[in-house]
Amino acid sequence: MTGEAVLEAIDVVKELGSGAGKITALKGVSLALMPGELTLLMGPSGSGKTTLLSILGCIMTPTSGMIRVTGHDTEGLPAEKLAAIRREHIGFIFQSYNLFPTLSALENVRIALDVRGDKGFKAAARAEECLREVGLGHRLKNHPANLSGGEQQRVAVARAIATSPSVILADEPTAALDTENGQQVMALLSRIAKEQNRSVLVVTHDPRTLPFADRTVYIEDGQIVRETRRPEGLDAPEITDLSKRRKAHG
């Protein structure tokens, strides 16, 4: 299993703060993310979900333990090398979408390509392709302020997949969305995991996301306490584009 994992945390410990205020946010966490799988990371507030996500995403470095991205150890790498790993292998989706308000949907996706040096017509075409893939082909020129929350999150998904990363890390992607839009985003992420054979990790405490998970990892007090898998043969629910469904119903 280790050989196949695209992203691995091995016995990761993370201490935050210093002196009397020092806390151990992660206490020896090991987790392997496999391609083609949507994994949910669930747990109560303060359990270490976001810290683990930051470490898996090479945004934070562990106090001890190891992170392997596509088999490569990241220990001791400088910030610029870690940034290079992020832009090559990892896509991010954030709770608040983190779109650039001054850029259009298309430009928001293009910028993820631009930071890795993909420029010009090909990059624009790729960004458009990704937006079409998430059902936003008709909203290319719209700025975030003119998009609904669900649409903004789908732009963020398009941005995350634009660079064809091995793994997508999503931080509470449905937290700011209503049920319909939340379901749509989860269905989209599930489809991306399956059809594009990517590994998707979703940090959430939203139980409505459970039906989309291939695997659910529970974390409490900085430790993984339980892991469940979807029974074989049971597929994630299929959610059609709700906007289309609404139209169909008149």
Added chain:
Amino acid sequence: MILTLAFRNLFHDRIRLVVTLVGILFSIVLVAVQLGLYLGSSRMITANIDHTQADLWITTFGAKSFEDGGMLLKPGERHQALATPGVDKVVPLVVSFAEWRKPSGGSTRVVVVGTDPEDEGLVPWALKHGTWAEVKSPDGVAIDKSYFRDLDVTGIGDTAQVAAGRIRVKALTEGVRSFTQSPYVYTTLARARHLLAQKSDATSFYLVKLKPGADIEHVRADLKSRLESAEVLTQKEFRDRSLRTWLFKTGAGVALIGGALLGLLVGTVIVAQTLYSSTKDHLNEFATLRALGSSSGYIHKVILGQAGLSAVIGYALGMIIALGVVFASRDTPLPLVMTPWLAVVLFAVTVFMCAISAMSAIMKVTKIDPAMVFNR
């Protein structure tokens, strides 16, 4: 995308953009005015020297400027100079302050310049009305149009008393102004000596023209050894000395350069402040970029792009105003000068100022923690 993002960030907050541009504009106009005045002053100070055809100047010891020659050179020195190998011509030039008595009463100081252009010494330039031949006619002088009010005359044909003699305005120049604010009065060598009540061979300067192929340094050394009571300067040396005297020993140039530096400082502070606050406002976006894997260089380029765009827009607007000021000053006693070289320097200064201003923003963004994207 770097420039797109820089442009959008810049134009996102219009009020801040206006403040930034006003800062740059203010700075550019101030620097342009100060340096324009400096250049204008420099041109005024050296205009007469630049219009001579001399290779070397023989001056009295310590002559500080064109207006400070005195009348102490003797004809013997001219003969000694003429006898120096390599010397082709030695042309006398008279320059002295004198009293101009206004026709309706009162007086003002002028600088009488006596020259015989046919000897290839100082050739009066910018003669727009009348000719030098008319100046050579009895009592003839040439003055600049811009000094009519100061000299209490209205045009050609007016008369006045200058020092010991009577003059009549026979020709007019345009744009020949005096840094000392004492107008130049051009006349023949003989008439200048007469007006100044000097001997018929009294001279302020000798302008030395060398024979073709003569080595200037060699001739100068030779002249120095022969003329014990005079100085021998190259045209450039005398020019530089005049500039030093009027611009730096009087403090005028220091004030102008100081003003320009102050403008630069104020502009830098304003631009730095607005860029810093813009960066702070967009910190989450920069953190997102960092989380997406952008290099720090990419983010620095966005900030520098903002600074560069501010510089280009601010420079363009500043130059429009500066050129307006230059145009408005053209008929004043101290006209501003704008040259292509100064325009290029101003652009370089603007870009430099904005780049320096971006440093605080870059330092802020360098310390950015991409993990903040999870805390929003």
